[in-house]
Amino acid sequence: MDSNRSADPVLAPKKPPAPVKIVIAGGFGVGKTTAVASISEIPPLRTEAVMTSAAAEIDRTGHVPSKTTTTVAMDFGCITIDDDVKLYLFGTPGQDRFGFMWHDLVVGALGALVIVDTRRLDDCYPAVDYFEKAGVPFVVAVNKFDGMLNHDLNDVRWALAVSDEVPLVTFDAREKLSVRDALLAVLRKAFSRAQTRTAAP
Amino acid sequence: MSGRADDPDVSLLRPYLMTSGRTKPVDHTIEIEAQVMTSNLGATSVQNLTFERRDIISLCRRTMSVAEVAAMLKLHIGVARVLVADLAALGYVVIRRPEAETPQDLRMIERVIRGLESLR
Numbered sequence: 239m240d241s242n243r244s245a246d247p248v249l250a251p252k253k254p255p256a257p258v259k260i261v262i263a264g265g266f267g268v269g270k271t272t273a274v275a276s277i278s279e280i281p282p283l284r285t286e287a288v289m290t291s292a293a294a295e296i297d298r299t300g301h302v303p304s305k306t307t308t309t310v311a312m313d314f315g316c317i318t319i320d321d322d323v324k325l326y327l328f329g330t331p332g333q334d335r336f337g338f339m340w341h342d343l344v345v346g347a348l349g350a351l352v353i354v355d356t357r358r359l360d361d362c363y364p365a366v367d368y369f370e371k372a373g374v375p376f377v378v379a380v381n382k383f384d385g386m387l388n389h390d391l392n393d394v395r396w397a398l399a400v401s402d403e404v405p406l407v408t409f410d411a412r413e414k415l416s417v418r419d420a421l422l423a424v425l426r427k428a429f430s431r432a433q434t435r436t437a438a439p
Numbered sequence: 440m441s442g443r444a445d446d447p448d449v450s451l452l453r454p455y456l457m458t459s460g461r462t463k464p465v466d467h468t469i470e471i472e473a474q475v476m477t478s479n480l481g482a483t484s485v486q487n488l489t490f491e492r493r494d495i496i497s498l499c500r501r502t503m504s505v506a507e508v509a510a511m512l513k514l515h516i517g518v519a520r521v522l523v524a525d526l527a528a529l530g531y532v533v534i535r536r537p538e539a540e541t542p543q544d545l546r547m548i549e550r551v552i553r554g555l556e557s558l559r
């Protein structure tokens with residue numbers, strides 16, 4: 239017991255970095271985990287997120303029965319931005335019934351990337367609806383599963399019924415730089431949204 | 440006895456499952472991306488702690504998020520939050536929570552853009 243004592247001081251006396259986050263949403267199997275893995279500097283970690291009454295308490299929508307508990311797997315990774323800022327990416331399944339977990343994930347997020355697979359477009363409706371209603375800046379990213387699109391992007395926009403203000407990009411979840419560019423689209427959207435807010439009377 | 444609910448020492452002793460019936464003894468709403476770093480006090484007190492609390496103190500000698508703590512120790516995220524909040528209330532860990540204004544903070548967004556742009 240005593241031999242395990244570690245009397246040496248903590249190695250890094252500096253203060254922890256400021257955490258910021260982007261949520262990565264979309265239906266099952268659209269490439270959320272792949273995207274996180276491509277760009278994260280740590281192998282994606284998985285946590286079973288249990289949302290209990292404690293989470294319900296802070297859900298401003300008030301839709302949540304106070305004793306609800308459910309478990310969802312969420313994958314996440316991170317990117318060091320600079321000495322004092324660390325970006326987290328949280329990949330979450332976009333199911334309606336997990337809506338109350340999203341508040342928890344989404345509160346304070348810079349924005350969201352909604353990944354879609356054009357073969358199963360309607361899988362992303364819950365995510366699109368949620369971010370629209372929650373006022374979270376988001377970008378729809380079509381994952382190029384076969385290296386080609388079988389839909390024209392305008393068709394996708396039409397099918398999703400998203401406004402022209404929602405940026406639509408294509409990307410490859412397996413490629414780091416492609417994921418980076420999709421995230422940059424989210425951040426540029428977040429920037430212009432914040433600018434509009436700041437300029438508003 | 441329930442009158443001592445806001446005493447962090449009391450909260451440290453209670454099992455997690457007892458929390459649902461109680462009013463918040465400590466702020467347990469820590470964000471999952473909040474950073475957790477073991478303090479000097481925590482590092483020197485590690486031998487007084489047991490189980491998960493001890494694991495957290497050892498793990499967070501390298502700063503990491505609450506989500507990472509949960510994943511690495513295979514704890515439910517709700518449990519990790521409660522334990523981290525309790526350890527923070529005792530001064531065993533230092534936490535850095537995200538700023539509420541971040542989504543409106545143009546300079547922060549620009550900074551993240553620059554950081555990502557430099558990824559190769």
Ligand SMILES: Nc1nc2c(ncn2[C@@H]2O[C@H](COP(=O)(O)OP(=O)(O)OP(=O)(O)O)[C@@H](O)[C@H]2O)c(=O)[nH]1
Binds near residue numbers: 382
């Ligand atoms: N060809 C191709 N395959 C991909 C691409 N992105 C993901 N995949 C594959 O599609 C499958 C599902 O990808 P995941 O990243 O696990 O998807 P997910 O959204 O995390 O899935 P769930 O967590 O189960 O909802 C995996 O087998 C990936 O290898 C892509 O751009 N092209």
Ligand SMILES: [Mg+2]
Binds near residue numbers: 271272313329
């Ligand atoms: Mg996944």
